[in-house]
Amino acid sequence: MVEELEPPAGAAADWTISQAWGRYSAAEHAMWDTLFARQSAMLPDRVVPEFMAGLDILRINRPGIPNFEELSDRLMRATGWQVVAVPGLVPDRVFFEHLANRRFVAGRFIRTPDQIDYLQEPDIFHDVFGHVPLLANPVFADYMQAYGQGGLRAADLGAIERLARLYWYTVEFGLIRRPEGLRLYGAGIVSSYGESVFALDDPSPHRLGFDLRRLMRTRYRIDDYQQSYFVIDSFEDLLRQTVETDFAPLYAQLAGQPDFATDAIADTDIIYTQGTQAYARARAPEVI
Ligand SMILES: C[C@H](O)[C@H](O)[C@H]1CNc2nc(N)[nH]c(=O)c2N1
Ligand SMILES: N[C@@H](Cc1ccccc1)C(=O)O
Ligand SMILES: [Fe+2]
Numbered sequence: 295m296v297e298e299l300e301p302p303a304g305a306a307a308d309w310t311i312s313q314a315w316g317r318y319s320a321a322e323h324a325m326w327d328t329l330f331a332r333q334s335a336m337l338p339d340r341v342v343p344e345f346m347a348g349l350d351i352l353r354i355n356r357p358g359i360p361n362f363e364e365l366s367d368r369l370m371r372a373t374g375w376q377v378v379a380v381p382g383l384v385p386d387r388v389f390f391e392h393l394a395n396r397r398f399v400a401g402r403f404i405r406t407p408d409q410i411d412y413l414q415e416p417d418i419f420h421d422v423f424g425h426v427p428l429l430a431n432p433v434f435a436d437y438m439q440a441y442g443q444g445g446l447r448a449a450d451l452g453a454i455e456r457l458a459r460l461y462w463y464t465v466e467f468g469l470i471r472r473p474e475g476l477r478l479y480g481a482g483i484v485s486s487y488g489e490s491v492f493a494l495d496d497p498s499p500h501r502l503g504f505d506l507r508r509l510m511r512t513r514y515r516i517d518d519y520q521q522s523y524f525v526i527d528s529f530e531d532l533l534r535q536t537v538e539t540d541f542a543p544l545y546a547q548l549a550g551q552p553d554f555a556t557d558a559i560a561d562t563d564i565i566y567t568q569g570t571q572a573y574a575r576a577r578a579p580e581v582i
Contacts, residue, residue, distance in 0.1 A: 354422065
């Protein structure tokens with residue numbers, strides 16, 4: 295977590311900075327094009343169609359790193375959201391405050407060739423390609439704003455960690471059930487080539503039905519592919535289950551209950567895939 299309360303030099307009080315779009319080099323634009331071409335070629339039958347529609351509506355499918363002013367202009371017309379640049383991870387309350395006001399905070403740096411397959415801090419490709427297209431979908435746009443409002447409340451209730459798990463297992467690594475099968479919508483998956491394959495095809499991870507209380511007790515990986523993915527029935531259902539539930543009593547109920555490990559199966563789980571966990575067993579564990 296980012297603990298210092300003062301924004302870095304050059305940043306505004308709300309931690310925003312200029313994107314300085316004119317300063318990107320040809321190599322940085324080329325890196326974006328490489329990442330974009332690879333992901334947009336392999337996602338169509340894996341990601342929800344609403345994601346591909348968002349790429350199109352927001353003109354993110356044009357060459358080069360998107361200009362946040364142009365992107366925000368289109369996004370504002372679609373769902374009232376805008377994209378603002380920040381230097382990197384911002385403090386929790388700052389993050390929630392921006393989301394609660396329909397401002398998505400995005401890094402302005404792009405990964406280097408040696409990081410092309412995985413990096414731990416969100417770069418502009420993860421933030422803009424991964425997160426922004428679904429902000430053009432009205433239901434998901436409502437969910438993200440409600441999440442921000444819920445985050446400010448959770449901060450007052452000392453429950454940020456619970457809510458962070460909800461974000462992690464939906465916004466970042468969520469799967470959704472469609473008539474054709476399971477589909478991707480989590481930004482952390484769709485911005486990663488390897489995990490876009492792993493999350494749907496690999497026999498290793500568990501794929502479990504979305505269960506709010508169970509999910510808020512479940513640890514997650516920050517250093518590698520997830521060992522469990524949660525499947526929602528629809529964005530409408532996700533919105534209904536989170537906006538219409540008062541989390542304060544939930545946080546109180548959960549206080550005394552033990553966490554689930556990243557590879558646990560609960561006896562209440564709806565199981566789409568009981569994974570082998572072979573991938574995770576072959577690698578060193580580091581869990582949150
Ligand atoms: C739960 C917590 O608020 C969450 O991890 C936030 C923290 N700060 C962030 N800061 C930025 N720029 N991007 C993010 O996704 C986050 N995530
Ligand atoms: N219902 C949650 C707020 C929330 C809404 C939507 C997503 C996440 C959290 C609360 O009472 O705090
Ligand atoms: Fe993210």
